[in-house]
Amino acid sequence: MKRRLLWISEHASPLATLGGADSGGQNVYVAQVARHLAAAGHEVDILTRRDAADLPSAVLSADGVRVVHVPAGPPEPVRKEDLLGYMGEFAEFAIRHARRRGGKYDLVHANFFMSALVACEIKRATGVPFVVTFHALGKVRRVHQGGADSFPQERLAIEERAVAEADRVIAECPQDEQDLLEHYRADPRKVETIPCGFDHSEFGPIDRAEARRRLGLPADGPIVLQLGRMVPRKGVDNVIRGLARLRSSRGVAARLLVVGGESREPDPAATPEIGRLLEVAREEGVADAVTFVGSRGRRELRDYYAAADVFASTPWYEPFGITPLEAMACGTPVVGAAVGGIKATVVDGETGYLVPPHDPEALAARLADLLGDPAGAREFGRRAIRHVNARYTWRSVAGSISDLYEVVLGTHRGTRAGAGRLARSTAARVLAHPG
Numbered sequence: 001m002k003r004r005l006l007w008i009s010e011h012a013s014p015l016a017t018l019g020g021a022d023s024g025g026q027n028v029y030v031a032q033v034a035r036h037l038a039a040a041g042h043e044v045d046i047l048t049r050r051d052a053a054d055l056p057s058a059v060l061s062a063d064g065v066r067v068v069h070v071p072a073g074p075p076e077p078v079r080k081e082d083l084l085g086y087m088g089e090f091a092e093f094a095i096r097h098a099r100r101r102g103g104k105y106d107l108v109h110a111n112f113f114m115s116a117l118v119a120c121e122i123k124r125a126t127g128v129p130f131v132v133t134f135h136a137l138g139k140v141r142r143v144h145q146g147g148a149d150s151f152p153q154e155r156l157a158i159e160e161r162a163v164a165e166a167d168r169v170i171a172e173c174p175q176d177e178q179d180l181l182e183h184y185r186a187d188p189r190k191v192e193t194i195p196c197g198f199d200h201s202e203f204g205p206i207d208r209a210e211a212r213r214r215l216g217l218p219a220d221g222p223i224v225l226q227l228g229r230m231v232p233r234k235g236v237d238n239v240i241r242g243l244a245r246l247r248s249s250r251g252v253a254a255r256l257l258v259v260g261g262e263s264r265e266p267d268p269a270a271t272p273e274i275g276r277l278l279e280v281a282r283e284e285g286v287a288d289a290v291t292f293v294g295s296r297g298r299r300e301l302r303d304y305y306a307a308a309d310v311f312a313s314t315p316w317y318e319p320f321g322i323t324p325l326e327a328m329a330c331g332t333p334v335v336g337a338a339v340g341g342i343k344a345t346v347v348d349g350e351t352g353y354l355v356p357p358h359d360p361e362a363l364a365a366r367l368a369d370l371l372g373d374p375a376g377a378r379e380f381g382r383r384a385i386r387h388v389n390a391r392y393t394w395r396s397v398a399g400s401i402s403d404l405y406e407v408v409l410g411t412h413r414g415t416r417a418g419a420g421r422l423a424r425s426t427a428a429r430v431l432a433h434p435g
């Protein structure tokens, strides 16, 4: 059944440039799931904060998704840690918007805790039910970041309220589900595990030599890739330290490419994390072997993933982690930290290897295993392609989310459809692990 959906993503616009501190997987998730829901015939409007004065009040994307820029706070970039104070204004706009449109929305889908707060207020004012994907949980962030976490303390109470008032909560991997149950006392009947995905129009296997040629990279010699937001919790320093050990103790003359940052140029002034990482590379004696590329657009990423022999991702924690999927979709094996979604998506010993976070020695050992056995690594890559294609496309993710909406709307009308949990979706099933 075609539904009218109101999506909210206060800080992460589907139209933003990615790779900076506040623009990453959530932006991709919102853009891709909304796009596939629209392609399936649903009407999707997305509310996101107006962060530039020259943005139009609404944009209809080529995919048929409408993005509405909500005036809440100054029309300029504001760190997400400083946005909560503007959420009252955002919620008032959202409620007026929902009412103005003749109460036309069937369901709200909130992304991140501040949007969840807005969804709670919309539900209170209009009765429209909501589903929430948190993308990141405040209590988990606190455990890993301690004093460096500058979100207001109220975040935790807002998340607890949202977990209690939401009609369904989407966990992105078994670890995320466990965190919701243990730290937020979520009702297990309300939590559904649906992963993230990748899109065939963006990612797939291409010839490595071709990709290297297009990027101006040497045809020979091992390349390790790191790609993502440039923030300390992504553990890029650990990858640099792993590279140093790979080169010194194991004699593998690999290069590391680091893609991501606030701008296309790898500018430490715009992206302080790049400055810190440069210092780490110097201390480790590998400054000449590390290339900071800067952020890259969606159409350019396939070449980077395909040019690399191995993709490395060793964050401290990861609610899902889309980049390992993208790498595997391009046939590049992954060495990833055994945390969060990565430990569910990377099959240890088959599509890559899992290593402890904060452990450059373990990372170096696994990089050496893959780089020392090119034929074996190619087989890992082939298995990776099959693995992710069978389980993690945005199309199938959007299908599972759409099924979940029907359960909610069934519950809402008191029909049998919503009496229990969603029949285990393809997505949830596959997270239980590869066959």
Ligand SMILES: CC(=O)N[C@H]1[C@@H](O[C@@H]2[C@H](O)[C@H](OP(=O)(O)O)[C@@H](O)[C@H](O)[C@H]2O)O[C@H](CO)[C@@H](O)[C@@H]1O
Residues within 6 Å of the ligand: 012, 021, 022, 023, 024, 025, 026, 027, 029, 080, 134, 135, 136, 137, 141, 172, 196, 233, 317, 318, 319, 320, 321, 322, 341
């Ligand atoms: C580290 C993390 O939480 N990554 C998730 C998440 O991504 C971003 C996260 O929510 C950021 O918050 P934080 O600073 O606490 O890390 C937000 O600023 C970003 O907008 C999110 O993109 O969501 C991704 C998609 O669900 C997930 O794959 C990733 O693991």
Ligand SMILES: O=c1ccn([C@@H]2O[C@H](COP(=O)(O)OP(=O)(O)O)[C@@H](O)[C@H]2O)c(=O)[nH]1
Residues within 6 Å of the ligand: 018, 019, 020, 023, 024, 025, 026, 028, 227, 228, 229, 259, 260, 261, 294, 295, 296, 297, 298, 301, 320, 321, 322, 323, 324, 326
């Ligand atoms: O220069 C960049 C760096 C990152 N990304 C994208 O940002 C997303 C990051 O998502 P992930 O879940 O890995 O991490 P998050 O940033 O959400 O913590 C992935 O789709 C990347 O391809 C991008 O498009 N360009």
